[in-house]
Amino acid sequence: MNGPLVEVVALCKEYRRGEEVVPVLAGLDLTIEAGDYVALMGPSGSGKSTLLNLLGGLDRPTSGAIRIGGEDIGALDSDALAAWRGRTIGFVFQLYNLLPVLTAEQNVELPLLLTDLDARERRRRARAALDLVGLGDRARHRPRELSGGQEQRVGIARAIVNDPMLLLCDEPTGDLDRKAGDQVLALFDALNREAGKTIVMVTHDPRAAARAKRILHLEKGVLLREEVQ
Numbered sequence: 001m002n003g004p005l006v007e008v009v010a011l012c013k014e015y016r017r018g019e020e021v022v023p024v025l026a027g028l029d030l031t032i033e034a035g036d037y038v039a040l041m042g043p044s045g046s047g048k049s050t051l052l053n054l055l056g057g058l059d060r061p062t063s064g065a066i067r068i069g070g071e072d073i074g075a076l077d078s079d080a081l082a083a084w085r086g087r088t089i090g091f092v093f094q095l096y097n098l099l100p101v102l103t104a105e106q107n108v109e110l111p112l113l114l115t116d117l118d119a120r121e122r123r124r125r126a127r128a129a130l131d132l133v134g135l136g137d138r139a140r141h142r143p144r145e146l147s148g149g150q151e152q153r154v155g156i157a158r159a160i161v162n163d164p165m166l167l168l169c170d171e172p173t174g175d176l177d178r179k180a181g182d183q184v185l186a187l188f189d190a191l192n193r194e195a196g197k198t199i200v201m202v203t204h205d206p207r208a209a210a211r212a213k214r215i216l217h218l219e220k221g222v223l224l225r226e227e228v229q
Helices: 048-055 078-088 104-114 119-132 148-160 178-193
Strands: 006-017 020-032 037-041 063-068 089-092 166-170 198-202 214-219 222-228
Touching: 006 048, 020 048, 020 222, 037 048, 048 063, 048 166, 048 198, 078 089, 089 148, 104 119, 104 148, 119 148, 148 178, 166 178, 178 198
Parallel strands: 037 198, 037 214, 089 166, 166 198
Antiparallel strands: 006 020, 006 063, 214 222
């Protein structure tokens, strides 16, 4: 791949609330290189989560362009976008989004059900992802049998099981106590520095943001400043 992993050019996003137009992002430009680790900070309503959803192809911009891995995702139809998302993006959510009736291994395996892999290979990859996050011995446990920090690590294993180009994390430590949050952040450090994963993380926590290589501050849909760690 030539050029940066992520290129955002003149990105605008507006929502309609009845007759009212609500601007969220206003002509945002952003470049992220492969292997970067970026924290997005800003007050509620600044556009952080909207930007994350646009980068993940969960929403479409009002105007502007998003290129990830050289792919103009705005040019993809819904089916192509879903296929692109499945092979390119890993999502980590604040509230884990694990299915309670499934084991940790089955939850991690879910994204692989959309691939052509056979059952044995799906299980092997799910177990390898759980081993990577330190939960290989919890593969048969269901979410109710895990702590919050362990549930989030299962969520991270699910996010990386497809070996995505880009990890998008929305307040990944927001529902955890400090010890569990630090364990999750240490895992992100390892994924970035040792596995070379590119990470974009929305957070309100300065301690979490301090683990990133760059901190981008948004306010009212505008990128105000950048801090390089």
